[in-house]
Amino acid sequence: MDLPALILSSDLARLGRDSRALARQAEAGELRRIRQGVYVRTEAWDALQHWERYPLLIHAAASTLRSRTVFCWQSAAALSAIPVLGTRHPVHACTSDAGGGRSRAGVRRHFADPQSLQVEEHQGLLVTARARTVLDLAAFGSFEQAVTAVDHVLRPARNGPPVLNLELLEAGISGIYTAAATRRIVTALEFGDPASGSPGESVSRAMMHRLGFKAPVLQYEIRDARGRVGITDFEWPEEGLSGEFDGLVKYRDEAYLKGRTSSDVVIEEKVREDRIRATGRRVIRWTWSELASLERFAAFLDAKGVPRIRYGNGQPPRGST
Known part of the structure; x- marks a missing residue:
């Protein structure tokens, strides 16, 4: 579906208009503030299902970041149409800083070696490739989330082959994950079943x-x-x-x-x-x-x-x- 348009206070400022008008509209209930400096029409926000709101929050984060960002984990999954369980997720993005794990400007960062990172573009944003996204969910998410993601990408598309296969997923494990994370991934891959319908x-x-x-x-x-x-x-x-x-x-x-x-x-x-x-x-x-x-x-x-x-x-x- 088409996401509602974002209204940015920075856009008004560039045009010489008073961005405080947006805050007043939010106080009046006309707009919903979904991130500092980012608003959306309240009526449009209320019409969204909870799983439709998360991609909009990711776009809101992307609109305020200084450089183009590669999103990962649940954020990459949501933008890539891989099912995400739960309703409250932070925005996840990659960083080349080995420290990783820090949150800046409301975005949680995770270390990813640029040399091993494959990137795709979905909904106009950069995300980790589907295989990496599924492996990350299996490594760091719940067993239920891991199985849901694996089943989804192994399931044949309506008019074609599955998005991924076990060989491609297994090939993406080596050299990236700890032994414990690898065990979690392998468990999910072994349990995955393309016959699972939803x-x-x-x-x-x-x-x-x-x-x-x-x-x-x-x-x-x-x-x-x-x-x-x-x-x-x-x-x-x-x-x-x-x-x-x-x-x-x-x-x-x-x-x-x-x-x-x-x-x-x-x-x-x-x-x-x-x-x-x-x-x-x-x-x-x-x-x-x-x-x-x-x-x-x-x-x-x-x-x-x-x-x-x-x-x-x-x-x-x-x-x-």
Whole structure:
């Protein structure tokens, strides 16, 4: 989507206009100050989903930095259309200063050797290349974030091959990360699965793994006497149990709706689920609400009879964060 236009106090100053007018408009509720000297129309800001606001904050940071910056970690992911979990992230950028880790002008800096750094341009800004971005998320993010990023780039595009492959990702590890970070990356790469169909599905199975639940079969085809019923997100065939993650995108995304109304999709889902149940299976559904914490998701899965192979303590798999 197109991001709302940024309004910079520095632009007004260059034109000889009083930039304090922007502060007055912000006090009146007409503008939203999203960074020192950077504003956006309040109506436009309020219309954005939380995942749409973060890229705008990165652009706001870029507009106030003196030199062109290479963004990394979650910031590079957000600009490169790699799913980012969570709602509160600082702006992350690279620095050649070996000290790294310092925050200046609201930007958190991370050391990156210029000789090993590959850079791409997305949304008009420089970011670490996709492979490096995924590896950084796996090295320094949560296990759920790592799996989500790996699944995403391994998944085939709608009209072509996947963005990346394991060989390219593995080739980017050597000489950059510590032994501990490398173990975290390798754990995520080994667990990655291109069959995972969405960020919610990736988070779900990563949490199942941490909690000790039996690994489900992904994208399982269900058939009945009338033919193909559909594909379930998760399936435990021996238990006759089907699982569906419902991210609600299917009820709002025009690309998914394909001219149908949200009500049409709800009815179609109900008919599909009834046919699945008629095969003798149980069907369980969950949303982001159940994924809010490991404890909540564990309680949900236990209540629904999802089998366990061990009782996990919620700690990440060995080698991950």
